[in-house]
Amino acid sequence: MTTQLSFDVQLNQQARTVAEREQVLASPGFGQTFTDHMISIDWTDERGWHGARLEPYGPLLLDPATSVFHYAQELFEGLKAYRQPNGSIVAFRPYANAARFNTSAARMAMPELPEETFVESLELLVRTDKDWVPSTEGHSLYLRPFMIATQAGLGVNHPSRNYRYMVIASPAASYFSGGVQPVSVWLSTEYTRAAPGGTGFAKCGGNYAAAFLAQRQAVEEGCDQVVWLDAFEHRWVEEMGGMNLFFVFGDRLVTPALTGTLLPGITRDSILTLAGDLGLKAEEGKISIEEWQAGCESGELTEVFACGTAAVVTPVGTVKGADRSWTVGDGTPGPVTLKLREELVGIQFGARPDTHNWVHKIC
Numbered sequence: 071m072t073t074q075l076s077f078d079v080q081l082n083q084q085a086r087t088v089a090e091r092e093q094v095l096a097s098p099g100f101g102q103t104f105t106d107h108m109i110s111i112d113w114t115d116e117r118g119w120h121g122a123r124l125e126p127y128g129p130l131l132l133d134p135a136t137s138v139f140h141y142a143q144e145l146f147e148g149l150k151a152y153r154q155p156n157g158s159i160v161a162f163r164p165y166a167n168a169a170r171f172n173t174s175a176a177r178m179a180m181p182e183l184p185e186e187t188f189v190e191s192l193e194l195l196v197r198t199d200k201d202w203v204p205s206t207e208g209h210s211l212y213l214r215p216f217m218i219a220t221q222a223g224l225g226v227n228h229p230s231r232n233y234r235y236m237v238i239a240s241p242a243a244s245y246f247s248g249g250v251q252p253v254s255v256w257l258s259t260e261y262t263r264a265a266p267g268g269t270g271f272a273k274c275g276g277n278y279a280a281a282f283l284a285q286r287q288a289v290e291e292g293c294d295q296v297v298w299l300d301a302f303e304h305r306w307v308e309e310m311g312g313m314n315l316f317f318v319f320g321d322r323l324v325t326p327a328l329t330g331t332l333l334p335g336i337t338r339d340s341i342l343t344l345a346g347d348l349g350l351k352a353e354e355g356k357i358s359i360e361e362w363q364a365g366c367e368s369g370e371l372t373e374v375f376a377c378g379t380a381a382v383v384t385p386v387g388t389v390k391g392a393d394r395s396w397t398v399g400d401g402t403p404g405p406v407t408l409k410l411r412e413e414l415v416g417i418q419f420g421a422r423p424d425t426h427n428w429v430h431k432i433c
């Protein structure tokens with residue numbers, strides 16, 4: 071289908087006042103308050119994608135038998151719009167999110183959305199709600215595209231025949247308001263996030279539903295975040311919560327390879343490229359918890375950090391498992407971690423040259 075969708079625009083007559091918006095933007099937190107509008111596009115077997123619209127942000131009315139409530143046929147994306155020094159607004163690598171959205175859709179037996187339509191939907195929402203893009207240093211507008219199965223009925227022998235794609239947006243504070251803080255992590259040997267053949271590489275809500283219990287256990291163990299290990303041996307490091315991990319051996323970076331059980335982070339991919347720019351060696355490989363501990367004890371493994379859109383780059387300070395615990399370096403953020411963070415944030419906010427054409431101007 072090559073027919074371009076055109077968006078019907080219905081502006082919010084009850085949009086919040088300037089004063090109300092300023093109050094939210096003064097301390098936005100994360101994912102708490104949403105802008106005045108949202109995007110919806112429907113899909114059916116017969117019509118494909120249709121009914122594209124921008125409308126006032128508000129609740130949905132869905133039949134209780136709607137498929138997504140019962141069988142979790144759902145996926146989502148996450149990216150940010152950044153205010154530049156000259157006041158313009160950009161998104162970071164939105165086509166990479168569009169491509170990943172479709173990889174997730176294929177795995178979940180859901181329809182793919184043309185990449186152009188995905189990016190156009192983000193542009194329309196951000197342009198309409200541009201005053202919600204913060205100007206405060208380090209703050210941004212978090213964009214949450216997602217898709218749900220909307221057919222009503224409990225039959226399980228086929229995927230839904232109807233879907234809705236939506237985008238909502240929420241102003242976000244810098245993850246670290248008081249400087250970059252290292253996190254403590256819990257090695258989850260009791261639970262697994264993903265197994266070969268499963269949905270680990272897809273950005274679907276079910277992966278998160280299955281993760282909350284382990285995350286709660288991590289907190290009970292006095293840690294900030296859960297680290298996921300492979301499903302067979304509970305030895306090979308995969309991810310940390312909703313972020314990918316990097317291990318720094320002096321000037322060599324190693325990140326777990328994309329085996330199908332890891333989420334292919336766009337921040338991860340960007341850091342693999344940026345590391346080369348900074349004269350570091352970066353490779354995808356395999357790292358076990360034994361190598362992690364021994365490397366920290368010998369001093370060969372100098373830094374560990376996690377990365378993702380929400381918190382960008384987060385140092386890992388301490389590691390705890392059922393029968394072991396250790397500190398990474400001296401437990402404070404290392405120079406490679408901080409350098410990569412500064413470089414990436416610099417490109418996103420327009421303080422550094424965008425040599426890889428990652429920045430996509432919206433308005």
Ligand SMILES: *Cc1c(COP(=O)(O)O)cnc(C)c1O
Pocket residue numbers: 148273309311312313314333334335336337338377378379380
């Ligand atoms: C979204 C996500 C990431 C990070 O992806 P980015 O594109 O870098 O934001 C990593 N792991 C999981 C499980 C995720 O859901």
